[in-house]
Amino acid sequence: MLDVNRLRMLVELSRRGTLSAVADALSYSKASVSQQLSALEREVGVPLLRRVGRGVQFTPQGNVLVAEAIGILDQLEHAEVAVAESLTEVTGTVHIAVFQSAAHSLLPRTLDSLRSEHPALRVEVTECDPETGLVGVSSRDYDLILAEQYPGRTRPIHADLDRVVLAHDAIVLARRPGDAPVSDAVDALRATRDEPWVLEPAGTASRAWAEQLCRTAGFEPDVRFEVADLTAHVRLIHAGLAVGLLPELVWAGDTPSVDLAPLPEAPRREIFSSARRVSAAAPSIRAVRAALADAAAHILPD
């Protein structure tokens, strides 16, 4: 009978590509991964990996076993889900990955209602960037990811994950309070061409989308501040030091502290959650998603 831990390493290898990455991902030493995969080859009786260059490559049998192993790990998780489903109380622990700017105001309210409705449910939250978050969900580091998607910037598709849209969050132009209102959205955006901008750091989807927005309006934004934290954006804009783009969710129903103007074509980012398909039926996941939807509906009456 094949060892499941070793199969998990094999699957992780198919995702990450190198033994070192597997070691990091599963927090083992390289040595351990190497030894365990060798042991797996001995168990199976056929070579699964070929050393090529300074990396490794799967043999045909290796690929076959990866496919099988994925199914096994899924079913292993399904077992836990099935047991949880047969229970009345929602229990266990859900590990949520949050892309920083996605959640913010959504999460406190969600966690609050979960705590009162399902006291036996333990929720863990860790912030991370969306790419590692998504593969992290695939690798069972997290059970649910709360992420965002900007218009025209689709994320790589993970076949083993589902995707539930939580809310559409309007993005607006944020300027110093008291600025003269501009009737036309395009004019309002163009009027900022010489203003200093605050945007999220390069490499984020938000940043790429923002730059594209400005370029279609005919200018390159003068990015003077690269900050990840959106509350910092608000402060900079409020102080009149920069203009920026903010999602409505930042206010969480409060009255905004800066001046907001609509953008051309009224763009909206999508807030969605993803879970492994096998775990999507778990009461714990469903409970968290229900609470998220409640919170979103309350803050953003779509």
Place this chain on the structure above:
Amino acid sequence: MLDVNRLRMLVELSRRGTLSAVADALSYSKASVSQQLSALEREVGVPLLRRVGRGVQFTPQGNVLVAEAIGILDQLEHAEVAVAESLTEVTGTVHIAVFQSAAHSLLPRTLDSLRSEHPALRVEVTECDPETGLVGVSSRDYDLILAEQYPGRTRPIHADLDRVVLAHDAIVLARRPGDAPVSDAVDALRATRDEPWVLEPAGTASRAWAEQLCRTAGFEPDVRFEVADLTAHVRLIHAGLAVGLLPELVWAGDTPSVDLAPLPEAPRREIFSSARRVSAAAPSIRAVRAALADAAAHILPD
């Protein structure tokens, strides 16, 4: 992630009923089984077993997990099968359980052809009684069982096993060589009512069937010899010490050393093999079955 070894213990418990039986079947100590199942309950987070009387009983969640675990173990085996299928050479090892009287002349020829055709295939054979053999196949102690079935004596059905009929083996009445031939089969049988009989030990299907046969012919056999080994039967009969019932397969194509007479209704036992359905597609199993079929066809041109 649930521990598969513990799940295997749980599945075995569902088959055997008591922790002690599980410990025997998997050759662990009772202590270990108890500890591991407790650990499994801790992993799952809900009680799986209820102590009832001096045994244990599954909780609803326990039953759910058993069903899941069976699927997991199957898929775990399917992984090995899939890898083996992707290979050209037939390799690995097949553990065959043989019900003593079933095989005899069949097995040597089979093993011989396997050795020459698939040198990389390792075959292990252990003799055992049919009940332990069948549950042994279910529990993966054996991969294939070679068994027999006497007319009207069906075996308990194992849903997870398949069943392939190898041959129909005629049963005949065996007497001292040189006895006067009797034209009618019923008369021939009745003529033995005062003879000493050799039959297989009580509790075997063969024995039960033989007794029923005599009773329908109107007499109770005078069983003087209870012997498991069929070659001993032949010797006793040859020496004129007893009459008996012998399957044709005993001769393996040689000329019989005792006198044979047909029985009423020309009864035939069925020789069949059973394997786990998940493993039936494995090249190794298919190779063994092909060799068995060859041997059967050669010895018994049906």
Place this chain on the structure above:
DNA sequence: GGTTTCCGTTCGGTTGTACTGAACAATGTC
């Protein structure tokens, strides 16, 4: 009712093996 038998659990003690860190060879990159 007492004895026996079979069950499952608990408790120390032992052992196997999965893991680590360091040193290594091989490959690719600057």
Place this chain on the structure above:
DNA sequence: GACATTGTTCAGTACAACCGAACGGAAACC
């Protein structure tokens, strides 16, 4: 050619699975 990265090997370690023995409980036996 120096350096970074990858995977392997090796000796040592630590954890957890396992065992034997002792125990408490429940049924079956006389």
